[in-house]
Amino acid sequence: MDIQLIIVFIIGIAVAVKLGYEIYKFFFVKKDSPYCNGCTMCKIPDTKTKA
Amino acid sequence: MRLSELHTGETAYILKVNGNGAFRKRLQEMGFVRGQEVKAILNAPLKDPIKYEIMDYEVSLRRSEAVMIEITMLREEVEQKKKQWQSDAEIHMDESFISRTGESSESIVQENRQHKVPKNIKVALVGNPNSGKTSIFNLASGAHEHVGNYSGVTVDAKEGTLHHQGYTFTLVDLPGTYSLAGYTPEELYVRRYIVEEQPDIVINVVAASAIERSLYLTTELIDMEVPMVIALNMYDELEQSGRKFDYRSLATMIGTPIIPTVGKKGLGIPQLLNEVIRFFASTQQQNASHPHIPYGRVLERAIEIMEREFQHIDITPFRLPLRYICIKLLEGDSEIERIIRQLPNHQNIFARRDKERAYIEKLLHEDAESAFTNARYGFIAGGLEETLSERRYFSETTRKIDAIVTNKYLGFPLFFLFMWIMFEATFKLGEYPMQGIEWLVEIIGNFVRTSMADGPLKDLIVDGIIGGVGGVIVFLPNIVILYLFIAFMEDSGYMSRASFIMDKVMHKMGLHGKSFIPLIMGFGCNVPAIMSTRTIESRSSRMITMLIVPFMSCSARLPVYLVFVGIFFSKYASLVLLGLYVTGILLAVLSARLFRKTLFTEEDTPFVMELPPYRMPTLKSIIIHMWDRSNQYLKKMGGPILLASIVIWFLGYFPRNMQREAAFDLQIETVKRSFTQNRIDEQAKNTMIADIEHIRMTQHQENSLIGQIGKFIEPVMRPLGFDWKISVSLLSGMAAKEIVVSTLGVLYAGNDDNQTSLQQRLKAETYPDGSPVFTPLVVIGFLLFVLIYFPCIATIAAIKEESGSWKWAAFSIFYSTGLAWMVALLVHQIGLLVAS
Numbered sequence: 050m051d052i053q054l055i056i057v058f059i060i061g062i063a064v065a066v067k068l069g070y071e072i073y074k075f076f077f078v079k080k081d082s083p084y085c086n087g088c089t090m091c092k093i094p095d096t097k098t099k100a
Numbered sequence: 101m102r103l104s105e106l107h108t109g110e111t112a113y114i115l116k117v118n119g120n121g122a123f124r125k126r127l128q129e130m131g132f133v134r135g136q137e138v139k140a141i142l143n144a145p146l147k148d149p150i151k152y153e154i155m156d157y158e159v160s161l162r163r164s165e166a167v168m169i170e171i172t173m174l175r176e177e178v179e180q181k182k183k184q185w186q187s188d189a190e191i192h193m194d195e196s197f198i199s200r201t202g203e204s205s206e207s208i209v210q211e212n213r214q215h216k217v218p219k220n221i222k223v224a225l226v227g228n229p230n231s232g233k234t235s236i237f238n239l240a241s242g243a244h245e246h247v248g249n250y251s252g253v254t255v256d257a258k259e260g261t262l263h264h265q266g267y268t269f270t271l272v273d274l275p276g277t278y279s280l281a282g283y284t285p286e287e288l289y290v291r292r293y294i295v296e297e298q299p300d301i302v303i304n305v306v307a308a309s310a311i312e313r314s315l316y317l318t319t320e321l322i323d324m325e326v327p328m329v330i331a332l333n334m335y336d337e338l339e340q341s342g343r344k345f346d347y348r349s350l351a352t353m354i355g356t357p358i359i360p361t362v363g364k365k366g367l368g369i370p371q372l373l374n375e376v377i378r379f380f381a382s383t384q385q386q387n388a389s390h391p392h393i394p395y396g397r398v399l400e401r402a403i404e405i406m407e408r409e410f411q412h413i414d415i416t417p418f419r420l421p422l423r424y425i426c427i428k429l430l431e432g433d434s435e436i437e438r439i440i441r442q443l444p445n446h447q448n449i450f451a452r453r454d455k456e457r458a459y460i461e462k463l464l465h466e467d468a469e470s471a472f473t474n475a476r477y478g479f480i481a482g483g484l485e486e487t488l489s490e491r492r493y494f495s496e497t498t499r500k501i502d503a504i505v506t507n508k509y510l511g512f513p514l515f516f517l518f519m520w521i522m523f524e525a526t527f528k529l530g531e532y533p534m535q536g537i538e539w540l541v542e543i544i545g546n547f548v549r550t551s552m553a554d555g556p557l558k559d560l561i562v563d564g565i566i567g568g569v570g571g572v573i574v575f576l577p578n579i580v581i582l583y584l585f586i587a588f589m590e591d592s593g594y595m596s597r598a599s600f601i602m603d604k605v606m607h608k609m610g611l612h613g614k615s616f617i618p619l620i621m622g623f624g625c626n627v628p629a630i631m632s633t634r635t636i637e638s639r640s641s642r643m644i645t646m647l648i649v650p651f652m653s654c655s656a657r658l659p660v661y662l663v664f665v666g667i668f669f670s671k672y673a674s675l676v677l678l679g680l681y682v683t684g685i686l687l688a689v690l691s692a693r694l695f696r697k698t699l700f701t702e703e704d705t706p707f708v709m710e711l712p713p714y715r716m717p718t719l720k721s722i723i724i725h726m727w728d729r730s731n732q733y734l735k736k737m738g739g740p741i742l743l744a745s746i747v748i749w750f751l752g753y754f755p756r757n758m759q760r761e762a763a764f765d766l767q768i769e770t771v772k773r774s775f776t777q778n779r780i781d782e783q784a785k786n787t788m789i790a791d792i793e794h795i796r797m798t799q800h801q802e803n804s805l806i807g808q809i810g811k812f813i814e815p816v817m818r819p820l821g822f823d824w825k826i827s828v829s830l831l832s833g834m835a836a837k838e839i840v841v842s843t844l845g846v847l848y849a850g851n852d853d854n855q856t857s858l859q860q861r862l863k864a865e866t867y868p869d870g871s872p873v874f875t876p877l878v879v880i881g882f883l884l885f886v887l888i889y890f891p892c893i894a895t896i897a898a899i900k901e902e903s904g905s906w907k908w909a910a911f912s913i914f915y916s917t918g919l920a921w922m923v924a925l926l927v928h929q930i931g932l933l934v935a936s
Contacts, residue, residue, distance in 0.1 A: 051555060051556070053553070053555030053556050053557035053558065054555070054556050054557075056557050057556040057557050057560055060560065060746065061746075061750055064743060064746045064747060064750070067743060068743060068747065071743075075893070075897075
């Protein structure tokens with residue numbers, strides 16, 4: 050099998066896992082930092098938020 | 101005489117605040133209490149609201165609200181009444197004050213090292229909006245929390261840690277609040293936080309420039325018996341006004357340490373932290389005694405009687421001092437009433453409370469809530485009379501600037517001029533670094549094209565990653581410039597003025613000026629804008645604002661605009677950009693009116709808004725602002741946008757039809773053979789191969805997974821002039837708006853062997869009949885669709901959190917997408933009719 054195709058498949062699997070995890074997290078995981086509901090546009094380094 | 105009748109420049113004294121409930125309470129806690137001097141400063145351009153000066157700060161009130169305040173212009177009349185009020189309430193400083201100050205902070209820090217005192221201190225920052233809590237929080241914790249020169253920058257608790265003198269501080273920055281009355285969400289939030297989280301120490305940040313009003317919250321914290329240290333922030337402004345303040349004497353009077361600070365420059369912060377350690381250690385080593393605010397004979401008697409009602413009741417689960425519960429019950433605080441209703445004998449308590457309230461009203465000629473507010477302000481006035489000298493220097497800078505930017509004729513033109521300059525700079529100045537990044541993306545793309553062997557990995561890197569992420573990253577400079585302007589607006593104090601001049605317009609929409617701040621913030625990011633609607637008291641106004649914020653063009657939509665505006669409307673780019681933003685605002689206005697008439701018919705709350713003095717934003721704060729924004733944008737590139745680009749590429753690349761590919765390969769071979777046999781010339785050969793490649797790619801994309809999805813939704817989007825690729829980009833843009841661009845970058849990969857910019861590829865895209873996919877009419881419809889349909893999943897989640905239900909989040913999705921479809925349809929169909 051073409052080496053490029055194998056690498057592409059591995060990337061595809063990794064992306065699918067990451068995407069699945071993000072979707073799972075969005076719907077089922079209670080966030081530690083519910084501030085802004087996970088939007089990171091204003092996320093502050095070295096601080097965490099408290100509800 | 102009513103306050104609304106006071107002419108500009110005139111001074112009067114408040115006799116009575118009419119109205120009831122939240123309205124009157126809000127006015128009173130902002131300093132509109134009897135006997136207080138008030139001056140009319142100016143009218144907004146549309147004659148409403150009016151700016152007043154009270155307690156050394158400036159506040160705006162609508163004419164319809166000012167009419168509720170009774171005033172007199174005669175000083176003698178108010179002096180006479182003051183004597184009467186004082187004899188009624190008998191408010192005086194008495195020996196119940198307990199001093200905790202006097203020892204040197206340094207010596208006690210040394211001493212504490214010998215004792216076993218916990219080394220972790222949880223500190224909550226509590227203070228009025230715009231008192232500088234976040235500046236202190238940032239300086240102390242080293243965080244880069246957003247600060248601004250307007251009320252309500254912080255809408256949630258934020259935590260940071262720092263180490264000082266061997267202690268670990270957990271600092272919590274709480275939303276700004278004028279009181280803990282429980283009428284507004286932030287008041288309730290702060291009070292609940294103090295009660296439930298029980299911080300070891302509360303740092304009460306008091307704005308020295310508006311000390312009298314700021315100390316009102318302090319009196320409530322004293323009532324709550326929280327261990328407290330006062331940070332007298334912006335102390336430099338107090339000194340600049342020529343005042344002398346004997347804060348040590350005041351600290352002794354109220355039994356609470358006071359440390360002067362200048363949060364912006366970091367002055368006094370180490371001393372403040374030393375004092376927190378000293379105070380914390382003292383609360384650990386001995387049973388803390390608490391100072392009480394003396395409310396005068398009548399109120400004290402009522403409190404005492406109420407306390408007796410609780411004699412045999414265990415109130416420890418409430419985590420509130422008995423005296424505080426009694427005061428709040430007498431004031432009619434609904435949150436405390438709800439707690440008391442849980443007690444078995446609550447009927448007796450409420451019966452006694454009602455009796456006492458009637459007794460207070462009879463003796464003091466005012467209701468209990470006003471009596472307590474007046475007593476608190478009376479106490480503050482008494483304390484400051486002995487410690488604070490008169491202001492000697494009056495800064496006219498704010499007045500002079502306001503005379504121009506809120507001028508009847510200049511106010512609105514200046515506002516729109518500022519907005520135009522913002523978009524012009526975003527587009528024009530951003531163009532140069534943008535070209536540089538574009539060039540870099542092309543270099544990288546071409547390098548990969550030439551150095552890698554043909555295959556799926558090369559396609560993924562070139563078309564998926566570089567095509568997708570590269571298409572979005574070029575707009576980084578534009579985003580940074582846009583935020584530079586927004587930061588300037590926020591930090592200088594102009595944001596509040598924009599609300600001030602827009603209030604009448606907002607009022608016509610059924611909202612008030614305060615709603616304008618979330619709307620402007622929405623230009624940056626809709627999510628914090630929706631969070632900031634918490635500062636709006638009325639639920640109906642809050643809900644309407646929340647639902648119209650998504651019509652404000654956030655910075656994530658800017659890359660989509662720039663891609664198309666740059667190629668199709670390059671001559672009028674700034675005007676088109678401004679037009680899109682204005683269209684968003686107009687749709688927000690129309691939607692707000694519709695919602696007010698149909699879904700939220702309830703009356704709105706008073707427009708009482710503090711107008712802070714203008715302050716020159718520091719270079720550091722602007723740079724931090726821009727750096728944070730760039731950082732977040734780049735992180736977004738490496739996260740969701742990269743992920744989405746790869747997903748879209750996969751969906752577009754698979755499934756591969758080997759038979760079809762072989763057939764196209766055969767056609768290309770035939771063309772090449774014809775060339776070698778001299779049947780066609782080189783130019784014809786290249787054209788024929790390019791045509792075959794184009795058909796190959798089109799057929800492949802149409803049969804790919806993304807093509808099938810696109811074809812499925814195409815019938816709905818076709819009347820708007822959108823092909824299936826545009827439809828797919830809009831679908832993927834639901835995750836985040838920048839993904840619209842990265843998807844276009846992946847789908848319109850082009851046939852050229854050289855890496856070309858996305859803009860060039862879009863312009864070159866044609867249908868099989870040779871007609872362009874993107875005409876100015878299609879582009880306008882597309883940009884309007886992007887503007888109107890909901891911005892991203894994070895915004896929808898924010899609406900759900902803030903409204904407390906998925907119902908409103910779902911409503912926002914369907915309403916905005918439905919409206920986007922309708923508007924794009926109308927634009928396209930009318931455009932076609934006009935063109936034909």
